[in-house]
Amino acid sequence: xxxxxxxxxxxxxxxxxxxxxxxxxxxxxxxxxxxxxxxxxxxxxxxxxxxxxxxxxxxxxxxxxxxxxxxxxxxxxxxxxxxxxxxxxxxxxxxxxxxxxxxxxxxxxxxxxxxxxxxxxxxxxxxxxxxxxxxxxxxxxxxxxxxxxxxxxxxxxxxxxxxxx
Amino acid sequence: xxxxxxxxxxxxxxxxxxxxxxxxxxxxxxxxxxxxxxxxxxxxxxxxxxxxxxxxxxxxxxxxxxxxxxxxxxxxxxxxxxxxxxxxxxxxxxxxxxxxxxxxxxxxxxxxxxxxxxxxxxxxxxxxxxxxxxxxxxxxxxxxxxxxxxxxxxxxxxxxxxxxxxxxxxxxxxxxxxxxxxxxxxxxxxxxxxxxxxxxxxxxxxxxxxxxxxxxxxxxxxxxxxxxxxxxxxxxxxxxxxxxxxxxxxxxxxxxxxxxxxxxxxxxxxxxxxxxxxxxxxxxxxxxxxxxxxxxxxxxxxxxxxxxxxxxxxxxxxxxxxxxxxxxxxxxxxxxxxxxxxxxxxxxxxxxxxxxxxxxxxxxxxxxxxxxxxxxxxxxxxxxxxxxxxxxxxxxxxxxxxxxxxxxxxxxxxxxxxxxxxxxxxxxxxxxxxxxxxxxxxxxxxxxxxxxxxxxxxxxxxxxxxxxxxxxxxxxxxxxxxxxxxxxxxxxxxxxxxxxxxxxxxxxxxxxxxxxxxxxxxxxxxxxxxxxxxxxxxxxxxx
Numbered sequence: 087x088x089x090x091x092x093x094x095x096x097x098x099x100x101x102x103x104x105x106x107x108x109x110x111x112x113x114x115x116x117x118x119x120x121x122x123x124x125x126x127x128x129x130x131x132x133x134x135x136x137x138x139x140x141x142x143x144x145x146x147x148x149x150x151x152x153x154x155x156x157x158x159x160x161x162x163x164x165x166x167x168x169x170x171x172x173x174x175x176x177x178x179x180x181x182x183x184x185x186x187x188x189x190x191x192x193x194x195x196x197x198x199x200x201x202x203x204x205x206x207x208x209x210x211x212x213x214x215x216x217x218x219x220x221x222x223x224x225x226x227x228x229x230x231x232x233x234x235x236x237x238x239x240x241x242x243x244x245x246x247x248x249x250x251x
Numbered sequence: 252x253x254x255x256x257x258x259x260x261x262x263x264x265x266x267x268x269x270x271x272x273x274x275x276x277x278x279x280x281x282x283x284x285x286x287x288x289x290x291x292x293x294x295x296x297x298x299x300x301x302x303x304x305x306x307x308x309x310x311x312x313x314x315x316x317x318x319x320x321x322x323x324x325x326x327x328x329x330x331x332x333x334x335x336x337x338x339x340x341x342x343x344x345x346x347x348x349x350x351x352x353x354x355x356x357x358x359x360x361x362x363x364x365x366x367x368x369x370x371x372x373x374x375x376x377x378x379x380x381x382x383x384x385x386x387x388x389x390x391x392x393x394x395x396x397x398x399x400x401x402x403x404x405x406x407x408x409x410x411x412x413x414x415x416x417x418x419x420x421x422x423x424x425x426x427x428x429x430x431x432x433x434x435x436x437x438x439x440x441x442x443x444x445x446x447x448x449x450x451x452x453x454x455x456x457x458x459x460x461x462x463x464x465x466x467x468x469x470x471x472x473x474x475x476x477x478x479x480x481x482x483x484x485x486x487x488x489x490x491x492x493x494x495x496x497x498x499x500x501x502x503x504x505x506x507x508x509x510x511x512x513x514x515x516x517x518x519x520x521x522x523x524x525x526x527x528x529x530x531x532x533x534x535x536x537x538x539x540x541x542x543x544x545x546x547x548x549x550x551x552x553x554x555x556x557x558x559x560x561x562x563x564x565x566x567x568x569x570x571x572x573x574x575x576x577x578x579x580x581x582x583x584x585x586x587x588x589x590x591x592x593x594x595x596x597x598x599x600x601x602x603x604x605x606x607x608x609x610x611x612x613x614x615x616x617x618x619x620x621x622x623x624x625x626x627x628x629x630x631x632x633x634x635x636x637x638x639x640x641x642x643x644x645x646x647x648x649x650x651x652x653x654x655x656x657x658x659x660x661x662x663x664x665x666x667x668x669x670x671x672x673x674x675x676x677x678x679x680x681x682x683x684x685x686x687x688x689x690x691x692x693x694x695x696x697x698x699x700x701x702x703x704x705x706x707x708x709x710x711x712x713x714x715x716x717x718x719x720x721x722x723x724x725x726x727x728x729x730x731x732x733x734x735x736x737x738x739x740x741x742x743x744x745x746x747x748x749x750x751x752x753x754x755x756x757x758x759x760x761x762x763x764x765x766x767x768x769x770x771x772x773x774x775x776x777x778x779x780x781x782x783x784x785x786x787x788x789x790x791x792x793x794x
Contacts, residue, residue, distance in 0.1 A: 227753055227754065227757035228757070230757040230758060230759070231757060231758060231759030232759070235490070235494050235758050236490075236491050236494050236495070239487045239488070239490040239491045239494070239754070240487070240491055242483070242484075242487035242754065243442060243484050243487040243488045243491070244442060245643075246439075246442075246484065246643055246644075246645060248483045248487075248750050248753075248754065249481060249483060249645040249647065249648045249750070250481045250482050250483050250522070250529050250530055250645075250648060250702075250703075250749075250750060251312060251530065251648070251651065251701035251702065251703055251704070251750065
């Protein structure tokens with residue numbers, strides 16, 4: 087079973103801590119990696135790739151020193167390793183153009199504006215990870231407990247991935 | 252954090268499995284076992300390898316089945332290199348005086364000689380040995396000067412008549428496999444058009460809003476559906492019904508455990524109710540069919556349904572004590588929206604007709620395997636199921652069962668199965684003790700192994716005890732096989748015991764000890780009631 091990571095990219099350490107805290111319920115099954123800029127994010131992505139693990143969800147801020155969040159996500163979309171990663175933009179300052187670009191070029195899955203509702207962030211992250219697991223994982227069982235159980239069960243029912251032995 | 256170190260065990264487990272399986276295969280080729288034919292040694296190698304592979308799973312269990320068939324075709328078929336062009340060496344007896352004959356010493360095995368009937372067929376004959384030496388002198392009234400005697404009793408064809416490779420391949424098209432295929436296609440149709448969900452919503456309505464009645468309803472509906480669909484698919488579907496109910500309960504309330512646990516338990520138990528309920532039933536039925544002991548679809552249900560109801564009630568009662576609900580009533584959203592498209596209606600008709608013809612098999616006499624072709628052809632002719640739907644059927648389960656049936660053929664006809672069980676004088680034991688042993692072993696093994704694999708390993712032993720007569724007076728092949736089948740299906744102690752258990756456990760609502768407690772009670776009640784049924788009820792059903 088490969089490990090599925092959540093990647094959080096945010097330049098302000100205090101905000102990053104809050105994001106991680108809000109997602110902590112998922113951490114038991116989906117370990118969270120943190121990066122304060124795009125460069126660090128790429129180092130982490132490479133490391134995870136080398137280990138043979140996956141990134142299920144990327145939560146990115148937009149305005150950061152160096153590469154911007156949307157640019158990072160476009161790059162991730164081009165890289166086959168992170169193409170399937172569910173992408174969530176968490177920002178207060180992305181302009182219309184940047185947002186359009188994120189939707190069209192980075193296939194952005196979700197947009198949450200700051201300040202955010204912690205319950206809503208957790209719900210959305212859980213939903214996206216559920217989609218990732220249903221689409222990408224043959225064995226969904228190890229991840230089920232923290233995800234949307236109904237959707238996973240429905241996927242087991244319709245995809246027939248588990249048979250009676 | 253997962254590192255390389257964490258992954259090592261998985262790799263080692265595979266390697267250990269492969270090596271042990273390899274040793275199991277080679278062992279009978281280098282060690283000579285007394286009383287076992289040459290072909291029996293080959294079959295033992297295949298059996299040991301398959302048993303190790305099925306237990307440790309270094310390769311998927313269905314590929315082990317495929318490997319079994321491959322090895323049988325190569326090693327044990329008429330067309331394989333070992334038996335191709337092979338024929339029994341023959342010699343003529345020389346008459347010394349009336350009924351006294353001289354034979355080469357190699358023809359005599361203890362006090363047995365083998366009459367050569369055809370090039371590959373011989374028949375054992377007991378003789379009185381008068382003199383031993385390079386040539387032996389024997390007395391027998393059953394041979395004459397024209398008799399053809401097998402010159403070497405150790406020849407590979409003595410005690411084994413090779414069968415055509417088509418016999419091994421043919422297991423995949425045996426009636427029981429076709430019956431399952433029919434069931435799979437109906438189930439696929441039911442899922443595709445949400446028939447299973449809609450039936451559930453209709454059936455659950457009468458059970459009201461009281462917690463214990465809701466649970467009873469969930470269990471009865473689950474068991475009913477899993478009698479015709481896979482236990483796993485039924486569990487997944489019913490979970491989508493149970494989880495919204497569980498969400499209404501506080502996290503501390505033990506009732507959550509009951510809601511998540513009642514479904515896999517009912518699905519496991521419900522699988523027993525019909526021949527197509529779960530794969531171990533196929534192994535039982537195929538083995539009995541091979542002995543000319545067919546069980547009609549309806550008769551199977553008459554035999555098993557009372558047991559199913561008893562076990563469901565036992566599980567319900569146990570959970571009621573262990574996880575008492577504190578909530579008074581529940582709101583259930585049960586809206587059924589039956590698909591009214593032409594294809595869906597075609598499915599309902601075919602489903603209804605097939606099930607009706609199955610349960611009335613004893614009345615009209617059309618074998619259930621034959622009826623099964625009605626949905627197989629019907630659902631594709633009417634495009635109810637598409638090419639993609641046909642492709643996504645659980646074909647590997649059919650291979651798993653076919654491999655099991657094929658292994659059974661060789662265990663029987665090479666004499667391996669008899670050899671394995673003949674070391675113990677079974678006739679010393681009362682029949683009930685014998686049944687207890689078989690049921691208990693089946694239950695224990697299948698708590699850890701695949702239920703189908705357990706049935707595959709045990710059924711040939713029971714069959715050979717029956718056919719050889721070593722089990723003593725009053726041994727019933729049918730009842731013993733049913734006990735084994737039931738034992739395999741009652742194993743639900745651990746998350747690994749069955750796929751439904753694994754699915755329920757993965758929701759995080761249940762802890763392993765909860766499952767063990769209920770599984771233990773079901774195991775004990777199950778074994779005792781199976782014995783009671785075997786002694787009192789089943790004999791009335793099967794003569």
